[in-house]
Amino acid sequence: MNSITSMISIFQTHGFEFLKATLTTVQLTAVSLLIAMIIGLVFAFFKVSNIFVLEKLADTYIFLVRGMPLIVQLMFLYYGISSVFVLSDFTAGAIALGIHSGAYIAEIFRGAIQSIDRGQMEAARSLGMPYSLSMRRIILPQAFKRAVPSLGNQFIIGLKDSSLVAYIAVTELFNHALSAQAENYMPFETYFVVGIYYLILVLIFTLIFNRIEARLDVSKGRKRRGGKRFDQGKTAVQSV
Amino acid sequence: MIKVKQLCKAFDGLQVLKNISMEINKSEVVVLIGASGSGKSTLLRCLNFLEIKDSGEIEISGQVIDTKKTNLNKVREDMGMVFQHFNLFPHMTVLANVIEAPIHIKKKSKQTAIDQAMDILQKVGLADKAHHYPEQLSGGQKQRVAIARALAMEPAVMLFDEPTSALDPELVGEVLETMKNLAREGMTMVIVTHEMGFAREVADRVIMLADGNIIEDGHPSVFFTDPKEERTRRFLQQVL
Numbered sequence: 235m236n237s238i239t240s241m242i243s244i245f246q247t248h249g250f251e252f253l254k255a256t257l258t259t260v261q262l263t264a265v266s267l268l269i270a271m272i273i274g275l276v277f278a279f280f281k282v283s284n285i286f287v288l289e290k291l292a293d294t295y296i297f298l299v300r301g302m303p304l305i306v307q308l309m310f311l312y313y314g315i316s317s318v319f320v321l322s323d324f325t326a327g328a329i330a331l332g333i334h335s336g337a338y339i340a341e342i343f344r345g346a347i348q349s350i351d352r353g354q355m356e357a358a359r360s361l362g363m364p365y366s367l368s369m370r371r372i373i374l375p376q377a378f379k380r381a382v383p384s385l386g387n388q389f390i391i392g393l394k395d396s397s398l399v400a401y402i403a404v405t406e407l408f409n410h411a412l413s414a415q416a417e418n419y420m421p422f423e424t425y426f427v428v429g430i431y432y433l434i435l436v437l438i439f440t441l442i443f444n445r446i447e448a449r450l451d452v453s454k455g456r457k458r459r460g461g462k463r464f465d466q467g468k469t470a471v472q473s474v
Numbered sequence: 475m476i477k478v479k480q481l482c483k484a485f486d487g488l489q490v491l492k493n494i495s496m497e498i499n500k501s502e503v504v505v506l507i508g509a510s511g512s513g514k515s516t517l518l519r520c521l522n523f524l525e526i527k528d529s530g531e532i533e534i535s536g537q538v539i540d541t542k543k544t545n546l547n548k549v550r551e552d553m554g555m556v557f558q559h560f561n562l563f564p565h566m567t568v569l570a571n572v573i574e575a576p577i578h579i580k581k582k583s584k585q586t587a588i589d590q591a592m593d594i595l596q597k598v599g600l601a602d603k604a605h606h607y608p609e610q611l612s613g614g615q616k617q618r619v620a621i622a623r624a625l626a627m628e629p630a631v632m633l634f635d636e637p638t639s640a641l642d643p644e645l646v647g648e649v650l651e652t653m654k655n656l657a658r659e660g661m662t663m664v665i666v667t668h669e670m671g672f673a674r675e676v677a678d679r680v681i682m683l684a685d686g687n688i689i690e691d692g693h694p695s696v697f698f699t700d701p702k703e704e705r706t707r708r709f710l711q712q713v714l
Contacts, residue, residue: 356524357561357620361575361627362551371574375565 240423248414248427255410256431262328262406263393269332270392274339279369281344292340299337305398307334312402327399335392342388346381347373379450386443390436397432407431475500475631475662476521481530483516490516492686494530498631501660505673505694508683509709514666517683518633521664522553535630551579554624558636560616562608568595568619569604572626580627587626594622598652614645618652625656632656634665670714674698682706 280292299307311330315321321329350373358368400409407428415424476498483491490513498504506514519525521532523539523546532539539549563571572591576582582590595601598618608616617637624632634653638646650672657663657676667673673680673694680697682690682705690697690706698714701707 351559351561353557353559353561354563357555357557357563359547360522360524360550360553360555360557361623362547362579363575364547367578371578372563379565 237423237426240420241427244414244418244420244423244427247418248410248424251414252407252410252428252431255405255407256435258324258404258406259393259396259408259435262324262331262396262399262404263389265328266331266396267335267389267392269329270335270339273332273336274343277336277340278343278347281340282347296337296340299334304334304395305401308398308402323399323402323404327396327402327404330402331392331396331399334395335388338388338391339385342381342384343377346377346384349380350376382443382447382450386440386447389443390439393435393439394432475502475535476664477531477533478517478521479531479533481517481520481532482528483513483520483525484528490686491520491527494686494688496681496688496691498662498664500630500662502678503657503661503663503665503676504679504681505677506664506666506681506683507668507670507673507709507713512683513686514683515635518635518664518666521631521633522550522555524555547579551575551627552630554621554627554629554632556617556620556624556632556634556637558639560608560613560620560640562616562619562623564608567605567607568600568611571608571619572623575623576626591622591626594625595619597625597655598622599648612645613641614648617641617649621649621652621656631662631664634663634667636666636668638667638669668713670698670710682709684709 277292277295280288283289308327308330311333312323312326315326315329316323354372354376355368358372359365363371396406397408400406400412403409411424411428415421418424478494478496481491481494482489494513494517506517508514516525520527521534523541526541534549535552537544539546562568563574566574569588569591572594573582573584573587576587576590577584592601592604595604598621600615600618600622603611603615603619608619611619621632621637637653638649641649646669650669653663653665653672654676665673665677675694677694680690680692680694681688682697682701682703684705690701690703692702697706698710701710
């Protein structure tokens with residue numbers, strides 16, 4: 235009972251501040267995932283390129299990122315990046331998170347590209363389409379659709395991982411929780427409240443991704459049109 | 475039109491094609507037959523460089539193709555290919571499948587490409603399916619779209635790799651009919667098939683492959699009634 239009243243009072247005193255910090259978390263996540271998508275796509279291409287040097291480069295990157303805890307990488311990259319470039323804590327944090335998620339996204343894209351039937355590339359090439367055009371027009375649109383569920387998962391991981399940049403002085407949501415509980419000596423209650431903020435964020439992310447999945451009709455090969463796919467499909471075949 | 479000299483191709487040490495030499499003239503319809511593993515599909519795929527030969531010479535329309543120096547995309551533009559499993563682009567409508575390469579490779583205007591595509595779809599009897607997606611079509615219809623897609627590039631030669639092998643028996647006829655019409659119009663065609671009735675009726679020449687060698691090459695009237703080779707005789711007995 236006591237805890238609940240404390241939580242309410244924490245919410246009353248820090249609620250708005252947490253909300254602002256949540257905005258920083260969202261921005262941080264968005265920027266880092268944008269960086270991660272670009273890195274991921276490039277390294278996925280390296281991995282399917284059949285060019286030895288590029289493949290090994292991608293393997294090394296993925297090995298290094300997957301092989302170390304995120305907090306170690308964050309510290310390492312943060313002090314590394316900010317010793318060479320003058321960057322805000324936010325930018326350095328976003329880049330570090332992006333480099334981390336990029337490795338996982340590269341693997342997601344690689345898997346999706348390789349899951350597309352070989353015949354698709356062959357058909358495109360047999361029409362005279364060069365490799366890059368076939369990739370862009372034929373393989374990637376299909377691969378991207380297949381990657382969406384895994385990407386959604388990775389985005390949620392990325393969102394939660396962003397909390398670790400609190401330790402490199404980015405004042406996002408978890409960073410505020412750290413300072414709040416240091417002031418009020420109520421760590422349990424404070425983290426509980428912050429946990430709810432994260433839960434709501436993840437819930438919103440999930441809902442957005444569910445919408446995207448439904449829109450792209452991920453289970454099928456093509457874009458959904460007007461929500462009447464099954465009916466259309468059936469009459470089309472029956473009318474033959 | 476196509477000249478092949480001493481073509482060799484091996485996969486992982488297995489010699490699939492052994493010194494194949496043959497010539498295909500303009501407007502000729504040549505059917506390749508043989509048991510599975512005899513190399514007929516590989517031979518066909520070597521002709522448009524989906525498989526790259528190990529040695530030998532391939533000459534197309536008077537040009538000897540050096541796989542390292544010649545722009546293979548240009549060579550492929552001129553050779554339509556139809557696959558056993560259709561390989562239609564599932565994320566595009568029938569019409570979009572057909573206009574894809576003309577727009578991006580031949581740089582046709584969208585309207586010109588559409589007009590031309592509709593003419594071709596009319597010819598294969600599928601103009602009414604232009605705005606459907608491949609998954610809404612039957613196998614026979616898919617294959618006819620695949621033929622239309624290849625024809626839209628106005629190729630000089632059409633290659634067919636077991637075009638009816640993946641079809642339900644009742645759908646084979648419509649695809650063969652489309653191919654017969656093409657042959658009548660004077661299209662140069664190389665066809666790998668098990669449809670002996672079709673070969674007998676349409677082919678100008680039938681070539682029998684066994685263990686990577688051409689063992690018999692003749693006009694269907696002779697080939698089917700009085701084959702020279704014992705192995706051809708046995709093969710025909712099994713399939714007829």
